Amino acid sequence: MSQPASEPSFRESVDQMFNRAVSLMDLSPGLEEKIRVCNATYTVRFGVRLRGEIKTFTGYRSVHSEHMEPVKGGIRFALGVNQDEVEALAALMTYKCALVEAPFGGSKGGLCIDPREYSAQEMELITRRFAYELIKRDLINPAQNVPAPDMGTGEREMAWIADQFKRMNTTDINGVACVTGKPTNAGGIQGRTEATGRGVQYALREFFRDAEGVKKAGMSGTLDGKTVIVQGLGNVGYHAAKFLSEEDGCTITGIIERDGALYDPNGLDVESLRAWLMKHGTIVGFSDSNLVEDGAKVLEEPCDILLPAALEGVINLSNAERVQAPLIIEAANGPVTVGADEILRRKGTVIIPDMYANAGGVTVSYFEWVKNLSHIRFGRMQRRQEEARHQLLLDELERLSTDKGLNWQLSPNFKEKYLRGADELELVRSGLDDTMRAAYSQMATVWHSRDDVDDLRTAAYLVAIEKVAASYQAKGL
Numbered sequence: 449m450s451q452p453a454s455e456p457s458f459r460e461s462v463d464q465m466f467n468r469a470v471s472l473m474d475l476s477p478g479l480e481e482k483i484r485v486c487n488a489t490y491t492v493r494f495g496v497r498l499r500g501e502i503k504t505f506t507g508y509r510s511v512h513s514e515h516m517e518p519v520k521g522g523i524r525f526a527l528g529v530n531q532d533e534v535e536a537l538a539a540l541m542t543y544k545c546a547l548v549e550a551p552f553g554g555s556k557g558g559l560c561i562d563p564r565e566y567s568a569q570e571m572e573l574i575t576r577r578f579a580y581e582l583i584k585r586d587l588i589n590p591a592q593n594v595p596a597p598d599m600g601t602g603e604r605e606m607a608w609i610a611d612q613f614k615r616m617n618t619t620d621i622n623g624v625a626c627v628t629g630k631p632t633n634a635g636g637i638q639g640r641t642e643a644t645g646r647g648v649q650y651a652l653r654e655f656f657r658d659a660e661g662v663k664k665a666g667m668s669g670t671l672d673g674k675t676v677i678v679q680g681l682g683n684v685g686y687h688a689a690k691f692l693s694e695e696d697g698c699t700i701t702g703i704i705e706r707d708g709a710l711y712d713p714n715g716l717d718v719e720s721l722r723a724w725l726m727k728h729g730t731i732v733g734f735s736d737s738n739l740v741e742d743g744a745k746v747l748e749e750p751c752d753i754l755l756p757a758a759l760e761g762v763i764n765l766s767n768a769e770r771v772q773a774p775l776i777i778e779a780a781n782g783p784v785t786v787g788a789d790e791i792l793r794r795k796g797t798v799i800i801p802d803m804y805a806n807a808g809g810v811t812v813s814y815f816e817w818v819k820n821l822s823h824i825r826f827g828r829m830q831r832r833q834e835e836a837r838h839q840l841l842l843d844e845l846e847r848l849s850t851d852k853g854l855n856w857q858l859s860p861n862f863k864e865k866y867l868r869g870a871d872e873l874e875l876v877r878s879g880l881d882d883t884m885r886a887a888y889s890q891m892a893t894v895w896h897s898r899d900d901v902d903d904l905r906t907a908a909y910l911v912a913i914e915k916v917a918a919s920y921q922a923k924g925l
């Protein structure tokens with residue numbers, strides 16, 4: 449999405465946020481520049497024969513930083529994709545991976561296309577052809593560059609890309625690790641599809657454990673009972689809304705989609721709306737009484753938590769002043785422009801920044817990549833052994849209780865829970881939760897301890913840049 453003419457582009461916005469953070473650090477200007485700039489962006493134009501004629505598509509793969517390899521970042525299918533956007537997203541990937549300690553450099557790709565205009569067979573032809581162009585230049589490769597889903601792409605596209613790589617590299621035993629976000633029957637991992645939304649949930653839980661942070665937002669209490677407005681009911685927005693409403697007691701009062709919004713202070717039914725959207729491709733017709741035609745206006749409605757999960761630049765100079773939520777969690781990449789960020793900071797709004805808030809996706813992608821390289825699912829070796837050891841302990845407790853005439857009775861519910869060894873999904877969720885807690889703690893320490901840092905975004909940049917700089921310095925740069 450293009451920002452108002454008076455605002456910098458998405459990439460400039462990211463650079464300015466970076467500059468604000470590095471001005472508080474003691475890095476050499478040369479290293480600063482090295483970290484800021486995007487190393488390379490490859491543009492490809494390719495033709496695909498569709499409906500009897502050749503149609504030309506334009507795609508990009510941008511590599512922001514190779515301080516660690518492979519580099520990592522999603523592939524976006526959307527009409528608005530352009531070089532500036534892909535470079536901004538690649539830069540955010542560098543900082544995001546550093547912040548959550550996923551051992552990757554930053555990259556991102558995109559194809560200018562509206563996937564809704566093509567059939568599944570046509571999309572497969574186009575995706576495979578785009579993948580072919582990137583694979584032959586090592587811009588998709590398990591050791592060098594590993595894409596994942598982003599807007600407009602999902603498991604289906606990732607499976608096609610992995611298969612295309614295997615066809616072109618028949619003897620590469622690690623070929624399936626060339627892309628993450630695959631379906632579980634094609635080398636994927638349990639919990640990847642939900643991962644970004646799940647990470648948003650864990651991020652919010654962690655925020656509400658930080659009493660000082662909650663106070664800075666002028667809020668109180670826990671997540672329970674908070675009202676949430678969500679923009680974008682796609683992969684990220686849907687999972688975040690689902691988990692927050694089903695597991696944390698939140699009420700989803702607004703859902704904004706591309707063709708309008710639904711708003712109901714009493715709460716919306718996320719599952720039914722998602723099912724409607726999947727079936728009809730629009731939210732229009734779901735509930736006429738709650739429909740707001742100018743959907744973006746709902747960003748300005750009162751709520752506790754605003755959760756933009758669609759695209760960049762939606763909170764900008766034209767509406768930031770009217771945004772009422774005391775807490776914004778950037779589930780999308782770059783939803784708040786640099787100008788809006790300044791206005792919101794002045795108003796005291798707390799923003800949980802994108803590079804942290806939506807890092808659940810890359811975190812679980814990291815687990816998937818490791819799983820692919822080790823060729824074994826997590827938990828396969830330990831699970832039953834863990835159960836056997838737990839059984840041993842319970843048997844011994846029961847024996848002691850009988851011998852000593854104590855008559856202890858462990859509740860069946862406890863026994864069942866305690867005995868069960870963790871499966872892959874539980875391990876993935878545990879690793880994700882741990883990652884989100886550790887990264888939050890690092891950001892919050894900077895946020896609460898430094899007088900010159902008054903927001904979580906700057907804190908996140910400081911933590912991330914420090915790590916990227918240390919990595920470059922270790923290489924002798």
Ligand code: NAD
Nearest residue numbers: 598599600644680681682683684705706758780781806809
């Ligand atoms: P998606 O394509 O699954 O969903 C996007 C949703 O936003 C769709 O429902 C679409 O209809 C809606 N939308 C599009 N334009 C809109 C507009 N103008 N107003 C309101 N809604 C609009 O995409 P996604 O994977 O959920 O990604 C959403 C955001 O999250 C992007 O910024 C992406 O970069 C970021 N993100 C995604 C992942 C991931 O794992 N998928 C990981 C990290 C970050």
